[in-house]
Amino acid sequence: MTAPLLDIRDLRLGVAAGRTVTHPLLKGVSFQIMPGEAYGLVGESGSGKSVTSLAVMGLLKKPLAVSGGEILFKGQNLLSLPKREMRRLRGNRITMIFQEPMTALNPLSTVGRQIAEMFVLHQGKSWDEAHKLAVEALANVRVPNPERRAKNLPHPMSGGLRQRVMIAMALACNPDLLIADEPTTALDVTVQAEVLRLIKELCAARGTAVLFISHDLGVIASICQRVGVMYGGCLVEENETRALFDNPRHDYTRGLLGALPRLGSRSEHGRQRLVDIDSIIADRSKLTETRFIAPRVVEGGQL
Amino acid sequence: MRLGFNFWLGATLTALVILAGVLAHWIAPFDPVLDADLMNSELPPDATFWFGTDAQGRDVYTRILYGAQISLTVGIVSQVINSLIGITLGMTAGYWGGWWDDLVNGLTNVMLAIPSLIFALAVMAVLGPGLPSLLIALGLTNWSWTCRIARSSTLSLKSQGYVQAAQTLGYGDLRIMFTQILPNMMGPILVMATLGMGSAVLSEAALVFPGLAIFLSVLGFNLLGAGLRDSLDPHMRTRKP
Numbered sequence: 001m002t003a004p005l006l007d008i009r010d011l012r013l014g015v016a017a018g019r020t021v022t023h024p025l026l027k028g029v030s031f032q033i034m035p036g037e038a039y040g041l042v043g044e045s046g047s048g049k050s051v052t053s054l055a056v057m058g059l060l061k062k063p064l065a066v067s068g069g070e071i072l073f074k075g076q077n078l079l080s081l082p083k084r085e086m087r088r089l090r091g092n093r094i095t096m097i098f099q100e101p102m103t104a105l106n107p108l109s110t111v112g113r114q115i116a117e118m119f120v121l122h123q124g125k126s127w128d129e130a131h132k133l134a135v136e137a138l139a140n141v142r143v144p145n146p147e148r149r150a151k152n153l154p155h156p157m158s159g160g161l162r163q164r165v166m167i168a169m170a171l172a173c174n175p176d177l178l179i180a181d182e183p184t185t186a187l188d189v190t191v192q193a194e195v196l197r198l199i200k201e202l203c204a205a206r207g208t209a210v211l212f213i214s215h216d217l218g219v220i221a222s223i224c225q226r227v228g229v230m231y232g233g234c235l236v237e238e239n240e241t242r243a244l245f246d247n248p249r250h251d252y253t254r255g256l257l258g259a260l261p262r263l264g265s266r267s268e269h270g271r272q273r274l275v276d277i278d279s280i281i282a283d284r285s286k287l288t289e290t291r292f293i294a295p296r297v298v299e300g301g302q303l
Numbered sequence: 304m305r306l307g308f309n310f311w312l313g314a315t316l317t318a319l320v321i322l323a324g325v326l327a328h329w330i331a332p333f334d335p336v337l338d339a340d341l342m343n344s345e346l347p348p349d350a351t352f353w354f355g356t357d358a359q360g361r362d363v364y365t366r367i368l369y370g371a372q373i374s375l376t377v378g379i380v381s382q383v384i385n386s387l388i389g390i391t392l393g394m395t396a397g398y399w400g401g402w403w404d405d406l407v408n409g410l411t412n413v414m415l416a417i418p419s420l421i422f423a424l425a426v427m428a429v430l431g432p433g434l435p436s437l438l439i440a441l442g443l444t445n446w447s448w449t450c451r452i453a454r455s456s457t458l459s460l461k462s463q464g465y466v467q468a469a470q471t472l473g474y475g476d477l478r479i480m481f482t483q484i485l486p487n488m489m490g491p492i493l494v495m496a497t498l499g500m501g502s503a504v505l506s507e508a509a510l511v512f513p514g515l516a517i518f519l520s521v522l523g524f525n526l527l528g529a530g531l532r533d534s535l536d537p538h539m540r541t542r543k544p
Binding site: 059106107166 | 463464465467468469470471472473474475478482483486487
């Protein structure tokens with residue numbers, strides 16, 4: 001078995017007050033991502049998906065702080081890495097794309113220049129060379145007319161185009177790991193499909209592993225080989241995508257899958273009720289180790 | 304880039320004042336100081352003395368041309384000093400936060416509490432009279448507003464998607480400040496700077512001597528600032544069919 005690219009071991013973090021962590025947000029999350037693998041992280045808002053990714057990037061903002069565990073990237077613990085080293089990894093070996101493409105680009109410089117800056121920053125290329133590479137990178141994410149587009153400012157571009165530019169920036173240096181934090185949530189369904197295909201194909205071609213964060217199970221199913229389900233700061237279930245969908249083991253996963261409408265599925269009464277997950281986010285401090293799904297009621301009879 | 308009417312009017316006025324200042328030595332009919340002649344004291348405008356003369360018999364037109372030199376130097380140099388101090392302190396305070404932010408905030412509040420003209424007078428008293436000490440005095444007293452604007456702009460820009468994206472893409476703090484934050488807050492800063500130039504000229508007038516060039520420079524700078532602000536907004540740039 002090959003060594004994992006990213007190995008998160010018992011990661012704990014929370015709101016820090018002085019030296020103690022008062023509100024734990026992650027309570028010992030562990031998972032591994034193999035080189036070139038696409039790993040999906042699903043869960044509701046506030047379950048700790050995004051915080052996990054920020055911890056990997058080393059960009060947790062105060063008052064959030066890691067209180068325990070390890071994040072091993074190619075065997076190196078990112079948590080003990082000096083700031084300068086970490087910065088060299090970001091954008092170069094580990095990159096990230098965001099949910100909101102409309103605000104993720106600097107409105108005052110051309111997209112060509114913004115992509116080119118990646119080559120200058122991380123590969124020490126000259127600006128001339130970097131501009132040529134930037135046009136190439138735009139062509140790679142299938143932006144039509146890349147030479148002309150490179151000279152555009154972001155504001156006349158559509159959300160889909162901007163997200164492509166973001167992907168071009170993120171993949172500019174052929175990173176080992178791409179963290180995609182709901183990259184298609186803000187896009188039209190048709191554009192969503194294109195952008196997903198793009199991420200899938202480009203990452204497969206470069207051998208880039210993907211940590212794909214989403215609450216859309218359909219999106220996860222179409223792109224990821226393995227899926228982890230998060231709930232209340234814990235990874236409650238992890239499996240191959242197909243196995244997880246066919247045979248969910250955890251109550252919460254079952255609830256999540258039951259809440260998905262399926263084309264053509266009917267019960268004996270002619271239609272099937274969707275399972276309703278009580279939509280209040282559980283107060284994490286009241287969840288205990290043994291009964292942490294207890295405060296919520298899953299309705300619908302199947303459970 | 305399309306520049307509006309305000310910009311061109313402001314630019315013309317400023318250019319006029321600059322031209323007057325630069326060419327004063329050649330186009331002024333008299334010497335501003337040495338040609339004092341009490342026999343000509345307080346004459347009305349005529350063919351020789353276009354704007355008349357003052358109590359000491361000096362040509363007012365000449366004095367205005369030379370006054371433009373000082374007004375301009377004071378306005379620009381002191382405001383450059385103000386902006387440099389204000390932007391540096393405000394941007395770093397807003398970006399880094401923590402004790403540095405507290406310190407800068409405290410300092411800004413202290414500066415705002417002291418009336419700037421009185422502070423400038425005090426600085427002048429210590430440094431002695433003369434243009435250089437005037438520039439330092441005005442440069443050190445008016446940075447607090449710029450600092451406040453820089454800090455609050457930085458705070459709001461810091462949460463913008465592109466600044467966070469820049470962090471995930473491995474930009475260093477200084478690179479983020481100079482490539483992402485500074486250009487995006489230039490609008491308010493420039494407007495503040497041009498207004499500041501105007502008010503520096505006014506303070507200078509209070510501290511040293513009045514000149515008619517003041518009116519034109521202040522108006523020119525303000526219009527220039529308004530025009531620049533409009534044209535710096537990228538949304539205004541591509542309004543062509």
